[in-house]
Amino acid sequence: MILVRYVLKELIAPFLAALFGITFLFVVDFLVKILDNVLSKGLPTSTVLEIFVLNLAWMLSLSIPMAVLVASLMAFGRLSGDQEITACKAAGVSPLSLMRPVLIVSMLITVLMVVFNNWVLPEANHRSVELMSAVSRKKPHAFIDAGRLITQFPDVQLWVNRIDPSSGTLYGIQIFEMEKKGSPRIVYADSASMEYADNGATLMLRLRSGENHMIDADNPENYFRIRFFSQDLAMKNVDDRLERRSRNYRSDREMTIEMMQEVVEDAEKKYEEYKVAAIEKRLNTLVALRANVAGDTVVPENLEGTPMLDSVQRRRSLQKIRIQEISALRTTERFYGRMEAEEKRQAQYTVEIQKKFSTAFACFIFILIGAPLGIMARKGGIGTGILYSLAFFVIYWICLIGGENLADRLLVSPYLAMWASNIIIGIFGIFITIAMVRDKFSGDSKFFRAIRAVKGFFGRVFKRVTKRFG
Numbered sequence: 001m002i003l004v005r006y007v008l009k010e011l012i013a014p015f016l017a018a019l020f021g022i023t024f025l026f027v028v029d030f031l032v033k034i035l036d037n038v039l040s041k042g043l044p045t046s047t048v049l050e051i052f053v054l055n056l057a058w059m060l061s062l063s064i065p066m067a068v069l070v071a072s073l074m075a076f077g078r079l080s081g082d083q084e085i086t087a088c089k090a091a092g093v094s095p096l097s098l099m100r101p102v103l104i105v106s107m108l109i110t111v112l113m114v115v116f117n118n119w120v121l122p123e124a125n126h127r128s129v130e131l132m133s134a135v136s137r138k139k140p141h142a143f144i145d146a147g148r149l150i151t152q153f154p155d156v157q158l159w160v161n162r163i164d165p166s167s168g169t170l171y172g173i174q175i176f177e178m179e180k181k182g183s184p185r186i187v188y189a190d191s192a193s194m195e196y197a198d199n200g201a202t203l204m205l206r207l208r209s210g211e212n213h214m215i216d217a218d219n220p221e222n223y224f225r226i227r228f229f230s231q232d233l234a235m236k237n238v239d240d241r242l243e244r245r246s247r248n249y250r251s252d253r254e255m256t257i258e259m260m261q262e263v264v265e266d267a268e269k270k271y272e273e274y275k276v277a278a279i280e281k282r283l284n285t286l287v288a289l290r291a292n293v294a295g296d297t298v299v300p301e302n303l304e305g306t307p308m309l310d311s312v313q314r315r316r317s318l319q320k321i322r323i324q325e326i327s328a329l330r331t332t333e334r335f336y337g338r339m340e341a342e343e344k345r346q347a348q349y350t351v352e353i354q355k356k357f358s359t360a361f362a363c364f365i366f367i368l369i370g371a372p373l374g375i376m377a378r379k380g381g382i383g384t385g386i387l388y389s390l391a392f393f394v395i396y397w398i399c400l401i402g403g404e405n406l407a408d409r410l411l412v413s414p415y416l417a418m419w420a421s422n423i424i425i426g427i428f429g430i431f432i433t434i435a436m437v438r439d440k441f442s443g444d445s446k447f448f449r450a451i452r453a454v455k456g457f458f459g460r461v462f463k464r465v466t467k468r469f470g
Helices: 002-039 047-082 084-089 095-137 257-290 309-378 380-410 414-437 446-469
Strands: 156-163 169-176 185-199 202-215 223-235
Touching: 002 047, 002 095, 002 309, 047 084, 047 095, 047 380, 084 095, 084 202, 084 446, 095 309, 095 414, 169 202, 185 223, 309 414, 380 414
Parallel strands: none
Antiparallel strands: 156 169, 169 185, 185 202, 202 223
């Protein structure tokens, strides 16, 4: 029991250090992406902190499995480097016995990660999307980018070709505005400047050298083109207040397993409905064709019974059937298109369901490779932990992301796509764990030389990267 507590104690410090370091990298990358847009809104500190906390959920879902891998590598590497593993072997304690409490703890972390991924993460993602939507409505001019359609303004869509970074002047402006009577107006302008009015509740565009194109709402046959040298366009409801609105729609990353399972069942139901409708549509024309073509065996015998017609009537019937057949083929193609869409929707949500389990189970899989590799490394340095962790984590996420893309395109099963990375790395982990138990980590063994060659390869890559970008 003392040895169990000692091993678990050795894991705590590297786990917390790795979790903090990896999460910090995610935070820095996230802040770099949104910092300009958030600061330009003049948001209070509490709102900025809320954005950070809500996005911290997806960061932890990625950093916790990687921290488990780093911690196991560093902890068992330090035990091996200080000859404590050798002392345990001399006392008759197998390294596998040292791994058992760690595996039990990793299973506990796996269960907690499943709960986290199913309840905390979707709700955090949903609230984050709602908050960022509210932020985008606050001073939406901050989201005006060149070469992108701006839809944040009520009843107005804006396109800008170029923005002067020093003066903020807009060039190459196209505006689609829906008038109150329902008649749209399209405005073209060479340039425009922006300023606020009504204490920030209205954004004024000072348009220069342009044209108005509109249709008379009372008489649609009348089309107007009005040229102007200068014109002001007021965009209402641009408020400085942060107005939050409830959002009923949820994407797959904002749903729990129960919600996504309902979507999968609905997709399966609609797929079967479209399949039956497509078969019935084709069968009707085949039955009509059977009545006019002798010797046809496509239609089942129980649908036969219509007597053969004379040649003139049959020719006319065939012409009519030909038209019906073309229509039926087009309808059938539409049904098959809907079937494929439902099948893709089913695969998409099944992938997300399985991902919640597979990424959580990675905590257990990473122990199977982390502990033996840590013992083999003979060192518990942070460089060794980061090197091995980065290599296996990159392999893991390449398999996961690649599998997700293949499953979304219906090329592989969603179950295989999400569990292939765990299966591949898990088999390797079991292999090296067996080698560790059989004491095949000696310096002269072929297994050790192969692993040492892989370590040397990744070490050289790591040194070149750090030398180039360091």
